[in-house]
Amino acid sequence: MMKQINHYIDSVFNTKDELLEEVISSIQENGMPSISVSPSSGKLLTMLVSISGAKNILEIGALGGYSGICLARGFGSEGKLTSLELKENYAKLAHSNLSKAGFGGQVTYRTGEALRSLEELVRENQQFDFFFIDADKENYGNYLDYCIKLAEPGALIVIDNVLARGSVADPSIEPKRYTEYMKKFNEAVANHPQLESLLVPLGDGLTISKVKK
Secondary structure (H helix, E strand, C coil), rough: CCCHHHHHHHHHHHHCCHHHHHHHHHHCCCCCCCCCCCCHHHHHHHHHHHHHHCCCEEEEEECCCCHHHHHHHHHHCCCEEEEECCCCHHHHHHHHHHHHHHCCEEEEEEEEHHHHHHHHHHCCCCCEEEEEEEHHHHHHHHHHHHHHHHHEEEEEEEEEEHHHHCCCCCCCCCCCHHHHHHHHHHHHHHHHCCCCEEECCCCCEEEEEECCC
C-alpha cells in the first residue's frame, strides 16, 4: 500500500525533471546504490527550505547530490549548503551534479566519518538553520544530538527513512536490519524535550522537527 500511495503522489504532484533524472542516471552509472529520496520527498525538502527561509543548511549523507539539489533549490542564490559524505568519490559526483544545477559555488563537502566532521563543526562554533539527515541509520541518534548542538533556535531538522519501508508499523513487512532501532529512535524524537516533531509518511517516511527556542 505504501508503494502505491507514493507512486500516486509522485505521479500527480511531480512533473518530469530532467536534471534530477540525470542525477539518478549518474548514480547508477557510477555503481552507487539507488537510495536517493523520492521525487515527492525531494519536492518537500525544497518547499520546507523555502517556507522556513533557511539559508545555512547542513546535510548528513550526500550520495550523488539529488537531495542536495532539492535543498539548494529552496534557498536559491542566497544560501549555502555544507554536506557531509563518507566517500570521496560520492562527494565528487555530488559536487559535479550540484554544479550542473547551478549551485556548485554554494556547497562545501566534508568527507570522512560524519561524527568526526560534526565534532569539528561544533569546535568551530558553526550554526545552521536547517538540517537533513540521510545516512547510516544506526547513528541517527548521534547525528540528531549534534544537529541540536549546531542548531539556531527554531531550526528545522528533517530525517529520512524513519519508516524503514513500513516495517516499523506493519509486522507483516519483512524488517530491515535497523527496524527495531528506528522504532526506538522515532519514540525518542517524538518525546524529545527540545523538539516539536511529526512524522510524514512520504517516501520512506520523513520526520520534521523544529528546535524549540
